[in-house]
Amino acid sequence: MTEQPLRLIIHAADEASLARARSNAANFLAAIENAELELVINAGAVAAALACPHATDRHLRVCANTLRNNGLDAPAAWPQVPAAVVHIAERQRDGWAYIRA
Amino acid sequence: MTEQPLRLIIHAADEASLARARSNAANFLAAIENAELELVINAGAVAAALACPHATDRHLRVCANTLRNNGLDAPAAWPQVPAAVVHIAERQRDGWAYIRA
Amino acid sequence: MTEQPLRLIIHAADEASLARARSNAANFLAAIENAELELVINAGAVAAALACPHATDRHLRVCANTLRNNGLDAPAAWPQVPAAVVHIAERQRDGWAYIRA
Numbered sequence: 001m002t003e004q005p006l007r008l009i010i011h012a013a014d015e016a017s018l019a020r021a022r023s024n025a026a027n028f029l030a031a032i033e034n035a036e037l038e039l040v041i042n043a044g045a046v047a048a049a050l051a052c053p054h055a056t057d058r059h060l061r062v063c064a065n066t067l068r069n070n071g072l073d074a075p076a077a078w079p080q081v082p083a084a085v086v087h088i089a090e091r092q093r094d095g096w097a098y099i100r101a
Numbered sequence: 102m103t104e105q106p107l108r109l110i111i112h113a114a115d116e117a118s119l120a121r122a123r124s125n126a127a128n129f130l131a132a133i134e135n136a137e138l139e140l141v142i143n144a145g146a147v148a149a150a151l152a153c154p155h156a157t158d159r160h161l162r163v164c165a166n167t168l169r170n171n172g173l174d175a176p177a178a179w180p181q182v183p184a185a186v187v188h189i190a191e192r193q194r195d196g197w198a199y200i201r202a
Numbered sequence: 203m204t205e206q207p208l209r210l211i212i213h214a215a216d217e218a219s220l221a222r223a224r225s226n227a228a229n230f231l232a233a234i235e236n237a238e239l240e241l242v243i244n245a246g247a248v249a250a251a252l253a254c255p256h257a258t259d260r261h262l263r264v265c266a267n268t269l270r271n272n273g274l275d276a277p278a279a280w281p282q283v284p285a286a287v288v289h290i291a292e293r294q295r296d297g298w299a300y301i302r303a
Binding site: 082 | 233
């Protein structure tokens with residue numbers, strides 16, 4: 001066990017996984033001080049997130065491909081990534097852990 | 102290809118993924134001598150695992166958050182982790198691979 | 203951010219995740235020059251891939267355990283791996299990123 005800080009991507013790709021991801025995110029934030037956490041959503045998870053706000057939404061990273069392909073708009077406060085798949089690969093290359101909720 | 106041993110988290114979060122995870126675990130154990138394997142279950146996978154024992158259950162790590170939030174009890178022989186999401190992030194930080202079944 | 207090239211496993215384990223995985227693969231290939239990409243399929247994703255060809259099929263790696271357990275044959279052009287779970291663990295040990303679609 002090293003002392004390296006935990007940096008985590010939680011990924012949700014449909015409505016059911018978004019619900020789990022939000023619960024995972026809340027548990028992670030409660031357990032880890034100064035956690036670095038991103039909740040990356042693409043595919044069906046994007047419309048599900050738009051339909052229902054959550055306390056962990058400040059950690060969202062929204063796939064711009066999904067928004068464009070589905071004619072959706074996200075709140076300006078939600079940071080977008082051009083492609084969730086690329087963002088997730090880059091984060092892991094840079095040492096982040098990954099969980100698919 | 103290095104000679105570093107394989108250490109793997111298999112993660113299941115619902116009933117369908119638990120069935121795949123158990124099959125994955127059996128295949129992994131059959132292929133890798135002295136494998137280090139943990140089958141981490143949370144969300145809907147926990148009740149599904151309790152309902153139906155399996156030959157790979159000695160590799161289970163059960164999310165205590167899920168047990169508490171759903172009023173479930175797990176067999177004393179099943180090791181628990183306080184939060185599956187934290188455990189999975191820590192294992193990856195320490196060099197374990199991860200598959201979501 | 204390092205300059206290390208991106209190497210990515212996209213994993214699909216059922217029909218819905220295969221559809222997302224193929225979209226993820228197309229987005230990844232469009233964004234990353236000289237990408238190293240494998241689309242690893244097992245469980246229900248194998249029959250779904252056989253039923254419907256796709257432009258990204260040259261990146262497929264098919265789980266031979268799934269083929270054998272379900273009495274399926276894959277096209278000779280599709281490379282097989284003996285066990286998807288082992289292949290995914292080995293790739294991550296060797297530095298590849300992983301996304302479960």
